Amino acid sequence: MSSDSFTFASDTGIAAIGLQLPPLAMDVRELAELRGVDPNKFTLGLGCDEMALCPEGYGVVQLAAGAAKRALSRWDGSLEDIGLVVVGSESALDMSRPLSAFVADELGLEGDVRSYEVKHACYGGTLALRQALEWRLSGAARGKAALVIAADVALYAPADPGEPTQGAGAVAMIIGEPKVARIATESYAYSEPAFDFWRPVGDAFPSVEGALSLDCYKRATERCFQQLVGDRDPADALGELAALCFHVPFPKMVKKGVRQLGESFGWSEEATAAFYDSMVNPTMDWNRKSGNAYTASLWISAAQALAGRKAGERIGAFSYGSGFGSELLVLEAGDAAAEGAWTADVEADLAARRLVDRGAYESLRGSHVAAAE
Ligand code: COA
Numbered sequence: 001m002s003s004d005s006f007t008f009a010s011d012t013g014i015a016a017i018g019l020q021l022p023p024l025a026m027d028v029r030e031l032a033e034l035r036g037v038d039p040n041k042f043t044l045g046l047g048c049d050e051m052a053l054c055p056e057g058y059g060v061v062q063l064a065a066g067a068a069k070r071a072l073s074r075w076d077g078s079l080e081d082i083g084l085v086v087v088g089s090e091s092a093l094d095m096s097r098p099l100s101a102f103v104a105d106e107l108g109l110e111g112d113v114r115s116y117e118v119k120h121a122c123y124g125g126t127l128a129l130r131q132a133l134e135w136r137l138s139g140a141a142r143g144k145a146a147l148v149i150a151a152d153v154a155l156y157a158p159a160d161p162g163e164p165t166q167g168a169g170a171v172a173m174i175i176g177e178p179k180v181a182r183i184a185t186e187s188y189a190y191s192e193p194a195f196d197f198w199r200p201v202g203d204a205f206p207s208v209e210g211a212l213s214l215d216c217y218k219r220a221t222e223r224c225f226q227q228l229v230g231d232r233d234p235a236d237a238l239g240e241l242a243a244l245c246f247h248v249p250f251p252k253m254v255k256k257g258v259r260q261l262g263e264s265f266g267w268s269e270e271a272t273a274a275f276y277d278s279m280v281n282p283t284m285d286w287n288r289k290s291g292n293a294y295t296a297s298l299w300i301s302a303a304q305a306l307a308g309r310k311a312g313e314r315i316g317a318f319s320y321g322s323g324f325g326s327e328l329l330v331l332e333a334g335d336a337a338a339e340g341a342w343t344a345d346v347e348a349d350l351a352a353r354r355l356v357d358r359g360a361y362e363s364l365r366g367s368h369v370a371a372a373e
Helices: 028-035 039-045 060-073 099-107 124-138 210-229 234-239 251-265 269-290 295-306 343-352 358-372
Strands: 013-020 024-027 050-053 082-088 114-118 145-154 167-176 181-183 188-191 243-246 314-321 325-333
Touching: 013 060, 013 295, 013 325, 013 343, 024 028, 028 039, 028 050, 028 358, 050 269, 060 099, 060 145, 060 167, 082 099, 082 124, 099 114, 099 145, 114 124, 124 145, 124 167, 124 295, 124 314, 124 325, 145 295, 167 269, 167 295, 188 210, 210 234, 210 251, 210 314, 210 325, 234 269, 243 251, 243 269, 243 295, 251 269, 269 295, 269 343, 295 314, 295 325
Parallel strands: 050 167, 082 114, 082 145, 243 314
Antiparallel strands: 013 167, 013 181, 024 050, 145 167, 181 325, 188 325, 314 325
């Protein structure tokens, strides 16, 4: 990709970022002991470390509103300057009332604002971001900014194979002046109708076809990156990016996606491993502390990758949502990326959160199961 392969609007991008993790977490080794599983399966086999958990009475609205307040606090505009509020999530509270209305209640946000929720499994946050970008570029925004939030609480049925991949978190982004990052208007999407992961109306927990889900994720990765690379040498094209962020159901799944990419490019195993180690693995430190936060997972990784980045450096962001849809975006760091102010959110939440033991987890799950029924 040459420097002019992408179009970056001069007046639109990410103006501010805020993150929110919930106040509890559990070490996956503790979960392994509870379930009588070798802890290495969860740590080495899946690449997990800790899973963020919500206490009773705390959920997706508190996460979304918390992230939004933090993003707003480091933005120089006011609520009157917001013309669009959109929440991407698969933790909907209601089949009709959008999560954005619950969040707007918390923020005191009302007036000349378009407000709605986007659902497409873990892809919903990226769709919300794209819609906000395209809304600004279309002229519909009339100079106003958008508040985009990706927020989720990921829970599986107790003892489900997906249990160690659980997590929670939210990322809020204000789409306005591109102080933190520009977003290329070009993007690379790929979708197929599939039943790889789904949660029918009324079901408390998702159903997963693990092997199919992995297959879909790998194919999506290959198809999206092939579009970006085009007829260039893949190493040259991707070498112009400083980091690559992925949707992180659990880190091993990302590694498998990258392995597929390397195979499709004809790279050696060693070249693919070196690419993963330098470009991808370093962007998942925060994900290892949040666990899978569904729509927020990619944006937790992208927020980490943007923090401390020099202005002008570019990163790739690959989004995947079961069902399935996927899209690869390119972001370019702005002047405020180097300071990485939003790192303080993660540091504060990790410092304040409490690690629960198996007893506390079981009673928490008891309450979650009861609340869900
Ligand atoms: N020590 C080290 N590694 C071990 C191990 C041990 N004692 N026991 C197992 N493992 C490894 C396995 O070899 C495997 O690694 P590999 O995939 O590289 O071969 C990994 O741990 C997982 O083991 P597996 O037996 O495949 O796990 P599982 O059948 O319990 O499935 C999930 C667990 C999480 C992979 C599965 O439930 C899943 O795919 N979940 C959902 C995926 C998802 O979130 N999709 C939707 C959004 S994209």
